Amino acid sequence: MSAAYEAFAGGEDILAAWARPHVLQITLNRPKARNALRTQTLRELAEVMGLATADDAVRCVVLTGGPTVFAAGADITELAAHTATSILTDDRPRLWEAIRRFPKPMVAAINGFSLGGGNELAMHADILIAGDTAQFGQPEVNLGIIPGAGGTQRLTLALGKSNAMLLNLTGGFMDARTALAQGLVSEVVPAPLTIERAVAIAATIAAKPPLAVRMAKEAVLKSFEVGLEQGLHAERRAFCQLFATADKQEGVNAFLEKRKPDFQGR
Numbered sequence: 001m002s003a004a005y006e007a008f009a010g011g012e013d014i015l016a017a018w019a020r021p022h023v024l025q026i027t028l029n030r031p032k033a034r035n036a037l038r039t040q041t042l043r044e045l046a047e048v049m050g051l052a053t054a055d056d057a058v059r060c061v062v063l064t065g066g067p068t069v070f071a072a073g074a075d076i077t078e079l080a081a082h083t084a085t086s087i088l089t090d091d092r093p094r095l096w097e098a099i100r101r102f103p104k105p106m107v108a109a110i111n112g113f114s115l116g117g118g119n120e121l122a123m124h125a126d127i128l129i130a131g132d133t134a135q136f137g138q139p140e141v142n143l144g145i146i147p148g149a150g151g152t153q154r155l156t157l158a159l160g161k162s163n164a165m166l167l168n169l170t171g172g173f174m175d176a177r178t179a180l181a182q183g184l185v186s187e188v189v190p191a192p193l194t195i196e197r198a199v200a201i202a203a204t205i206a207a208k209p210p211l212a213v214r215m216a217k218e219a220v221l222k223s224f225e226v227g228l229e230q231g232l233h234a235e236r237r238a239f240c241q242l243f244a245t246a247d248k249q250e251g252v253n254a255f256l257e258k259r260k261p262d263f264q265g266r
Contacts, residue, residue, distance in 0.1 A: 013041040016048045019199045022059040022206035024052055027066055034072035035065040037117040039092055041075075045121075046098035053103060056265055059206035059213070061102070062198045063125055064109035067191070071118025073139070096149045099124055103214055105205050109198035110134045111191050115173070120149040123158065126217060128184065129198045130176040131191030136184060139171040157224055158184050209247035210265035 019025035026048060028035040035041075052058040065071050082090065099121070108125035115137045122128055122136075130136075138151040146152060146168065156164040159182050167174060176188045189197045205213060215238040222234045242248050246266040254261035 012044065013038070014044045014048065019062055020203045020206065022057060023062060023199060023202045024058045024060075025062045025064065025195075025199065027064050028071055029066075031066065031069070033075070034069050034113060035118065036073060036075040037071055037121065038075035038078050039090075039095070042092060042095035042099070046095045049099060049102045056210075058104060059210050059265075060202040061104060061106045062109055062195070062202045063106055063121075064195050064198065065111065065118070067111055067195070069112035070108070070110040070114040070134070071121055072113040073116030073118055076143070079143075079145075092149070096120075103218070104210075105202070105213055105217055107198045107202045107205075109195040110136075110185070111194050116140055116147065116151070117149055120147060120151045120154070123150060123154040123184075126220075127186050127198075127201060129194055129201065130179060130185040130188050131194035132176050132188050133191045134176040134179070134185075134188075134194075135173045136167075136176075136179050137171065137173040138167050139173075141169060142171040155184075158182075207263075209245070209251060209261075209263040211245050211247055212242055215242060 013028070013030055015025075015027040015029050017025055026045070028037075028041065030036060030038075030041065049061070052061060102124075105127070106125045107127045107129060108122045109129050109131075110122055111131040111134055113135050114122045114130075115135070116139055119136055119138060138147050138155060140147050140151065147155075152164065152168055155167060158164075159167075163182055166172070174182070174184070176185065179185045180188045187197065219231075219235045219238055223231045226234070247261075247263045250263060251261050
């Protein structure tokens with residue numbers, strides 16, 4: 001396994017380490033600030049995700065804030081220093097875009113607060129696993145601003161107009177069970193088991209053929225970006241491309257030979 005993540009073992013804002021073979025765990029590591037997302041945090045996230053993108057040993061990522069809090073929002077001290085002019089040239093949109101474009105599957109393990117920028121970060125994950133004490137929200141309106149990294153858009157896609165309006169306009173919170181009922185998260189588990197469950201899901205994904213997994217993610221995300229006809233066309237194109245892969249042949253052969261497949265990502 002690659003050792004490219006050792007530099008983050010003592011990282012300023014995040015930790016990155018192997019959780020299982022082919023599963024990289026990225027942990028927000030600002031506990032005294034409730035993992036508030038300052039620019040440095042986003043910069044480190046973008047950097048480690050760039051490394052993970054280029055590393056074939058990484059097949060799935062687990063993103064967490066640890067056992068007690070995911071991320072309580074943006075760093076308000078940083079935001080307070082901005083003016084209407086300086087915010088236009090802020091580096092954060094570029095960093096958010098780098099995180100958004102991460103092509104491999106990402107599972108978020110969410111305990112405690114997932115608020116504001118933290119909730120926007122969680123929604124960048126493909127699968128969200130919540131501890132039963134998790135709280136979700138977009139409280140930016142309480143500061144006289146609105147979400148700036150997808151909190152109005154992704155939340156509406158996940159919850160629908162009325163529920164997204166409720167969170168964005170009131171600044172209130174949503175508990176884990178409500179988030180599950182409304183489709184924001186995939187599962188709710190006891191808080192001490194959140195990371196363990198996310199890692200288990202990631203390990204299952206990591207055992208699948210990497211090219212098929214990445215194309216499946218891309219195809220699902222396409223449904224949010226284009227109409228049905230274009231989405232179906234993109235899906236069919238990816239489907240046909242996978243017939244040229246060694247993993248497709250290995251999967252078929254393993255099924256016919258009644259053995260476990262050995263996928264290589266080729």
